[in-house]
Amino acid sequence: MAIARAPHAAGEAPRDAAPAAGLNSVHLTLEALEKRYGNLPPSVSALSLQLRQGELLGLLGPSGCGKTTTLRMISGLVPVTAGRILVAGRDVTALPPYRRDMGVVFQAYALFPHMTVAENVAFGLEMRKVSRTEAKERVMRALGMVRLEALADRKPRELSGGQQQRVALARALVIEPSILLLDEPLSNLDAKLRDEMRNEIRDIQQRLGITAVFVTHDQVEAMAICDRIGVMRAGRLEQIATPLEMYERPTTPFVADFVGRMNHLRGTRLEGGGVRVGEAVLATAGTSPAGEALLLMVRPHRIQMTPAATAQPEAAGRNVQPGTVRRVTFVGDALHYEVAMGAETMLVESSTVSGPQSFAVGDAVFLAWSPDDTLTFPAGTEA
Amino acid sequence: MNTLSLPRIAYGVLVALLLVFLLAPVLLVFPISFSADNFIAWPPSGWSPRWYVALARESELLLAFRNSVVLGLVVTVLSLAIALPAAVMLVRKEFPGRDILFSVFTAPLLLPSIVLGLAILIVFVGRGLVGSWFGMVLAHLTLTLPYALRVLATGLKTLPPAVEDAAGTLGARPFTVFRRVTLPLMAPALIAAGALSFLVSFDEVVISLFIVGPQLKVLPVSLYHYVESRTDPLVASASAVLILVTLLLVIVVERAVGLRKAVGGGG
Incomplete structure (x- = not known):
């Protein structure tokens, strides 16, 4: 891919820096997504991007930039004001969250406190009417993936923050969702655990070949594990590019400053x-x-x-x-x-x-x- | 334990005095209830369970007791059934006037019950509701609903964040989310709201006084009338029984949630 020159047209739509589709097909498409609350300026506007099957996209930006709102629109937890969301070509914009088949990992883990670890992970399978024996096997496999089989019968409050987040990851993955959405999954963890967890998330994501969106305000985190990064600012996508290109050839001063010192x-x-x-x-x-x-x-x-x-x-x-x-x-x-x-x-x-x-x-x-x-x-x- | 300084001792004495002041009348009920005398006197000249035996034979009080329990249970169930959906709407949905509505719904907490009682009487009198079960239940609901609503709203607000969203993304429909996640997590608040509603209804004198009729007697009012006309220690044994029943309920709530968390907090 040719290195883009620093553009002068600042209002120009961000270019999609993904390598031309070929090996992998487009899996998630956001088309001119917009979210407004009342008469306030839009929380998200004119947001368009495409993700290939198996790609990990980081949505990066300061707090209030609309990255979490975007994630919640993709998951269906927040209705869109305008625009479309397509998964493998199918329009899911009007579907409620429970019919979107997306795994979501929340910032505060959001485990069910009244259920054991195994029951938490089994919940999604139960909703899908998976048979008891199959569910049991899949739960243990998912817990094995995050190395928590031994804690299956514990309640969430008996677990450390890192363990809770791994349960949340297992719970989101066990349903074999078409897309994995991660909303600042590491921000409640301490620094050392954060590095460990982010690599674990990346490993699992690559092993399963699952398309994923990872929301964070930490550029180092995004650079470290994402295939591409979309930098958001005031509800708009400023640039979407590979971490290297984002760093070397930012298209706006905001992006340049956000992804490293200048x-x-x-x-x-x-x-x-x-x-x-x-x-x-x-x-x-x-x-x-x-x-x-x-x-x-x-x-x-x-x-x-x-x-x-x-x-x-x-x-x-x-x-x-x-x-x-x-x-x-x-x-x-x-x-x-x-x-x-x-x-x-x-x-x-x-x-x-x-x-x-x-x-x-x-x-x-x-x-x-x-x-x-x-x-x-x-x-x-x-x- | 560090050394006892003078301020510490003074503080301890003050707390002890306050406790005696608050609890002495309540505790005094127990010895008096075992008095052998024919009238309330301190100290009793002799001891006997005779007033408990008399209480068991006092059919009018027993009937009033049964009425109060039934009334309390009906009012509790209705309070929860009405307050739970109301709390869900008031806490979860954004709509204009929401905060005002919440204030209005919980306002009866602040009104003197004599005012409420009189107002209810004025409304009920022309509609034949005085002395009826229906009227009594309605009147008690005006008292218990604000408590139930407040406790349940606090319970909803303090649910762990995003668990309902998480259940939704895992494939649970809204009603399933409510049944499998929201309701179980609300259990402590429901127990607290229920116990509180029951106690408030069971204990209510003033409003009941306006509504009772010859066909419908409730315990607090009957006890009140009993004390007006008689001076024997039977009321003491009745009180002792009530105190024990109340204590039992409070212990249940305390076990389930912690009393302070259930009643106060949030807002």
């Missing part, structure tokens, strides 16, 4: 193609009309830092700017430098493992980065 530089496009930022003129990969106000963004780890004493690295078309180290922060596997560059402060990140050398506060340095690593957006699109 340096922000404000400047104006010059006649010759460069961009004036303060005293400096920087090269960028794209072009735009002269005189346009621009926001330039550079990832901290894309900036190379060399001592000013050595020769200036005037390498082929790279942006090279002098600067002074103002602050050094050691964060374990990396060093973060704050470098004064003209009137701007740049954040530079270098790996402590592979970095050639470290710098001290007050050191004069050169910062160098490629025009290809410079994202340009029209000024005013970031707010």
